[in-house]
Structures are given as C-alpha cells and as structure tokens.
Amino acid sequence: MKYRYVLSLLLLLGFSLPQHLLHAQTSPVNGTVQSNSGTPLSGVSVRVLGGKATLTSNLGNFTLAAKIGDTLSFTYIGYEATQVVLTSLSAPLNVQLQQVSGELGEVVVTALGISKEKNRWAILSRKLNLSNSIPPRRPILSMTFLVR
Known part of the structure; x- marks a missing residue:
C-alpha cells in the first residue's frame, strides 16, 4: 500500500512539472x-x-x-x-x-507575364522601356498599349 502511494505521488509530480523547465x-x-x-x-x-x-x-x-x-x-x-x-x-x-557591389540581373517581361532572362526567349519577348512608352498622366487601359 505504501509503495502504491509513493508511486502515485511521483507520477503526479512528474506530470505537473512546468513544460518550460523541460525544454530550452x-x-x-x-x-x-x-x-x-x-x-x-x-x-x-x-x-x-x-x-x-x-x-x-x-x-x-x-x-x-x-x-x-x-x-x-x-x-x-x-x-x-x-x-x-x-x-x-x-x-x-x-x-x-553590406551592399552587393554588382547590379541585379536584367528582367524581361514576356507575353504571358513570366519573367525570363534576357535573350532567352528573343522571339516571344520584348524589352520594355517604360519611361518612353507611357504618356504622363494617362491610365493604361490594356497591356497591348505597352507592347508595340
């Protein structure tokens, strides 16, 4: 009977230990x-x-x-x-x-909107120069305006 009482007490104390003491x-x-x-x-x-x-x-x-x-x-x-x-x-x-001293790679936008490396899909893609192709203060109504 005494052995059973001690075992129950040890189990109760073992399960009631705070979890943060068991982990880092x-x-x-x-x-x-x-x-x-x-x-x-x-x-x-x-x-x-x-x-x-x-x-x-x-x-x-x-x-x-x-x-x-x-x-x-x-x-x-x-x-x-x-x-x-x-x-x-x-x-x-x-x-x-620390800043990287090189430039970031050039990105080209394809017809499907998938970015590829420059000259990889020369037939399907076109390099966009957005500063010359978008008139100031006019909304872009479609993507066909950008790809001419």
Missing part, C-alpha cells in the same frame, strides 16, 4: 538592421534557421522568439546575406548589412 527557454530577441551607411532597412527577412521568421519594420526594428545558440539569418535584396549566432538574449542585436 526561448525569449524575444529585439534588434535593428541597418545598411553599412547606418540607414535603417525596412522589410529585411529575419529568420531563425529551422524556425520562425519575421520582417523588419519601417525603422529597421524586429522582434523574434529565439534561444541562446540559435542562428539568425538576415536577407535583403541588394545586400549580402548575414548570419549571426545568439550569445545573449538581454542586449538588443544590431546588424549591419
């Missing part, structure tokens, strides 16, 4: 993403590798749940991707992204 503790990580010139970048993708992701605000701020040892990946068009390993959860994380 995550807490919110705050920070700012800036360009190498110090300008805040909005819309930067901030991702915990193998986990959740978020975007930076207009002021370059982000908040994401992570734990110590997680790797955060920062990606943005025109900037080199950066990865940072979290060593502290108390201090805000400030990240500077």
Whole structure:
C-alpha cells in the first residue's frame, strides 16, 4: 500500500512539472538592421534557421522568439546575406548589412507575364522601356498599349 502511494505521488509530480523547465527557454530577441551607411532597412527577412521568421519594420526594428545558440539569418535584396549566432538574449542585436557591389540581373517581361532572362526567349519577348512608352498622366487601359 505504501509503495502504491509513493508511486502515485511521483507520477503526479512528474506530470505537473512546468513544460518550460523541460525544454530550452526561448525569449524575444529585439534588434535593428541597418545598411553599412547606418540607414535603417525596412522589410529585411529575419529568420531563425529551422524556425520562425519575421520582417523588419519601417525603422529597421524586429522582434523574434529565439534561444541562446540559435542562428539568425538576415536577407535583403541588394545586400549580402548575414548570419549571426545568439550569445545573449538581454542586449538588443544590431546588424549591419553590406551592399552587393554588382547590379541585379536584367528582367524581361514576356507575353504571358513570366519573367525570363534576357535573350532567352528573343522571339516571344520584348524589352520594355517604360519611361518612353507611357504618356504622363494617362491610365493604361490594356497591356497591348505597352507592347508595340
């Protein structure tokens, strides 16, 4: 009878332990993403590798749940991707992204609206120069006006 009572008590205590004690503790990580010139970048993708992701605000701020040892990946068009390993959860994380020195590839719009590489579909596609083909302050009524 005494053995049964002790076993019941141990089972009750085992199931009533808080779950956060059994798993690694995550807490919110705050920070700012800036360009190498110090300008805040909005819309930067901030991702915990193998986990959740978020975007930076207009002021370059982000908040994401992570734990110590997680790797955060920062990606943005025109900037080199950066990865940072979290060593502290108390201090805000400030990240500077470096601009890519090359140009982005040229995009050509095809008749079906599928973007292709330049000169890949020379017969079906046409390079558009939108600054010369659209008259100012006139609405575009159809796509045939753009492709002449």
